Amino acid sequence: MSQFAAEPLLDITVRVNGIRRTAAAPARRLLSDFLRHDLGLTGTHVGCEHGVCGACTVLVDGEPARACLMFAVTAQAHDVTTVEGIGHDPADLDPVQQAFVECHALQCGFCTPGFVTTISAYLDEHPDPSADEAREAISGNLCRCTGYQNIVAAVLRAAELRREREGTA
Amino acid sequence: MSTRQMGEKVQRREDPRLLTGNGRYLDDLGRGALQAAFVRSPHAHARIVDIDIADAWELDGVEAIYTWEDLPGRVAEPLPVLIPHPAMTHARTGYCLARDEVNHVGEAVVMVVARDRYVAEDACARITVQYDTLPAVVGVAGARDGDRLVHDDVPGNVAANLRQEVGDVDSAMAGAPHTLTLELAIERSACMPMEGKGVFGRWDADDGSLRLYSSTQTSTGVRAAVAAKLDLPLAKVEVVTPDVGGGFGVKIVHPWPEEVLVPWAARNLGRDVKWTEDRREHFVSSAHERGQLQEVTVGFDDDGRLLALDVRFWHDNGAYTPYGIIVPIITATQLLGPYKPGAYRVEFWSLYTNTVLVTPYRGAGRPQGCYAMERTMDAIAEHRGLDRAEVRSRNFIQPDEMPWDHGLMFQDGRPLKYDSGDFPASLAKLKALVGWDDFAAYREQAEREGRRVGLGIGCYVEGTGVGPYEGGHVQVETSGRVNVATGLTTQGQGHQTILAQIVADELGVPFDDVHVTTGDTRRMAYAVGTFASRGAVMSGNAVALAARVVRAKALRIAAEALEVSPDDLEIADGVVSVKGAPGTSIALKTVAVMSNPLRYAFDESAAAATQFAGTFDPDTPPVGDDDEPGLEGQDFYSPTQATFANGMHAAVVETDPVTAEIRILRYCVVHDCGVMVNPMIVEGQVHGGVAQGVGGALYERMLYDEGGQLLNASFMDFLMPYASEVPHIETDHLETPSPLNPLGIKGAGEAGTIPVSAVIASAIEDAEGFPIRSMPISPADLWELRRRHAASDPDPVPAQEGPR
């Protein structure tokens, strides 16, 4: 009988969007698959599984990382934020999400969660980017629909919205 | 008073859901379903000798393993030729699983169904397929030689040969004061949507029915094909298209092998089965486009006016032709762009190679045609020492010459007849936008700084909104909610928004009340699909016509209730009222109640329609002979021909004098797609199209080695542009309405992509001073060209002057 037959399952616990989540999965389960299929958080999308497209970008301890280049088991004891953690209620959008609507920064929407997480983390560190900086900030994520121009605009608009919300907070 | 929605930059209905992780793409469905994976051919051309699956069966979690021999009935037969054409004398299609022979790397040979994708891939890794390899045919030139054959019974690898001629080209050419011949090449790229294909099948054994979800551009097409393949009544198959992560053409092809095999396995196993294409699979088992070699001979007068155009080209259709010869037909016809060619002859050969099949990718043959024509225009200008924009202008079809019939047959089997367009106005806008007349000064300034810059231009005409038809169904619920259904699918074009805009206006209801369903055969069984920039034209007009049906019915019912003539009524904000007497009114939702006589009340509004609720005429039935219950209606839009959008692009590029690195400094677009339903969405379509065009011009090239191995089957090496590679795009619009459809709209989906390779080639040529005849072009390619020109060993050769 092959070794595969008894591939052991590990109880993997990750704090996802502020909540401790546990599921049994083999060691080779990618964080992207763990989030999507074991935890049912399908907002994180898988575009290439070799770390180039950025669709699966989540925040690990607040920093953007490719969920397809991490095994879930390595994410244990870390904080993972997915697009659902940025904002899961269509009627209550986070500033980045709101900016995407206003600027028409998405078309098919498949790459979008990776952009939203990336931009959220970026704006935490760079609250007032220039257009060139905004373009550079999104230059690790592939989008096949938009041509990026409106995403650049959305980064700038999101920065504005964040400042407005902080001002009124 | 309702705000008119048409022409407004309405924010998209789709967005909040997609932005918050609430989208539902194919792989988001079917949690817990069995998953499929495939053993795919590692060889470009080989005979299958033996398949050993014994080891794979050992694995825990493997539920089924299928080879061709396991397939029953029609599942075992070749996949359909979707669009037959008389010129396609040698159509060939593959099998769902390879039968005896594989014809490209990536062709599916064995299907594994397992507990999850991990185990399915483990099983694939344990299956041994023994092959006898055969010589591979790769590249257009190799296929054209015909020394080696892809299919033994297809001589010369020619799937199709088609020639069209208008006028007498030979004598026009003979009489032309000047002739030039250009040899051109354009390489393969691919749609490469961020979401690959995917299929999820759910067999209901109790009901004997199949529900199939597919990331497709045609749910009705998949439904018909799967029903036929699985020998199921159409009524027992429903196909639902969930959110789709981009298509760009590749998902219009159907049925893909997996679209047949997944539901077949689901029925076999009595379990939900899902297949999600991974990126590597997408590279080697979906479809590519573009690859052509072209030879253009043109005759023209002293002023650069075309007298004769003689085009021959060779099109790489890959290993099979399920989608027929649509792509080369479009190249052959749309090549003409906004110009009057004089006498025109075009002949193409569509050739088999041992590579992934070639089917439409955004632009669908037009980028190649535009490239051929625009390279020719630049060559004429160069030859005559004329301004490149002026040469184009002199050859334009004029607005007062519309409609313009080229005398050719288009991709829909109908005449290539332009309905409208104002090319001189478009060119004027473009020249103003890019600063055409000031460029010489800019170039001089740049030269003084040691910089090398060039300006390029490209014009195109795009036949959009081809038939045969699309349908719309509009229903007003008693709550006031308006449900709209159309059968074509959506992949990010904002159909749920623009179709709601159209219906809101036509019906006179608030935009927020309108809800659109696309690509669900349960809601609209008659549809064609999303391709050829046809969504807005076809379904837009279809839902408008359906809304008009509903509006007429609403007015009739309201008129009876208010005891006025329907002509005196108007609908605004969901209320039917007497014109000039807004107090006399009835809510549309009340009309909906009245439209459906009831026996049973289920809520307060329904009670108003029950049998004891009011007075009625005892001599007429509750539903009249020529009437139907419900405030709903359906209609179809079926045009006689395509409507032709157009546009013109210009770019300024800078090439590094030493490293030959190419930077796009400016990119300008003037675009005319008739009446714009939502300018924000049109603009977005243009941006995205240009970005894909830039990819095709400077970065993307499917690179096969001589053995037919795709050398760059990953995002590491197939260079789709990031934001850092796409320029800021400046746009201006012209709105020349189409006279062909009620809304005056033309398609916009593909426009941005079409001229980009031509424009960038034009700009680099302008910067460098030697001809660019092959695209895409990398810095290393350009550097190599410079070396050859410096060594006076130019290849490709400049346009060859004719004997006269």
Next chain:
Amino acid sequence: MKAAPFVHHAPRTVEEAVAVLTQVGHDGKVLAGGQSLVPVLNMRLASPGHLVDINGVAGLDTVEVTPEHVRVGALVRHAGLERHDGAAAALPLLRQAVRHVAHPAIRTRGTTVGSLAHADPAGEMPAVAVLTGAVLEVAGPRGTREVAADGFFLGPLETVLEADELVVAVRFGRLPAGTRTGFAESARRSGDYALAGVAIAVSTDGDTVTGARAAFVSVTPVPDVLDLTSVLAGARLGTLPLDAVTEAVRAHVDPESDIHAGADYRRMLAAELTVRTLVSTAAGAQEGAA
């Protein structure tokens, strides 16, 4: 694209990690940032039976700046090094180079030590390591040994590391006062592996060059140092003998052709990047972390 099964080991100490590596031998791979390894596993281009995941090993995630060197532990992410102001002040080349490593989301996971152990000729940090005379601290069953970067790399993806060894840190050497550094690369797309790249250290006395050294990315099979001192020493900043630099670089590099560019192009590119970076570095344009 799913990795084949493997046994996951999560040692808490370097000793435990080495013990596991010793036990599994060539069937084991160290997993740190995983940004190069996981794609290879996903594509099943490699399927080691054991992964030794060192992410939980204590004490490997620090950057230490001493008068002689900048010591970077095996779990320091590229992003951590990039952000480290002390490291950037002590050795500006680190920040100049590390920001060219792929994209930010890769740098947040990928480790600097991991990129050395991976020994990809297209890696930025190996070039920095040889140029700064870095020393790698290697733990193994026979204790800890130190290996100069100069002798660490044997060929593409090949190093002197034994299967049972683990790099626990790298000490980048600080450069003498007055040394200016520059880094440049050219890639098809921003963030891609470079077609060619160069790290440069130039020392000057007033406007006279006293020494210059360069190391390259993607154009030599292993990163090694080209000493340009003999070409440049004594030259004045405004009149550097750039043709001679070009010739020296062209003679030194040995690029391969690949699908993105031919060897000749890469050779030209390496020389041109060197010349341009040299001029800007010598002029102080790239001094510090810019």
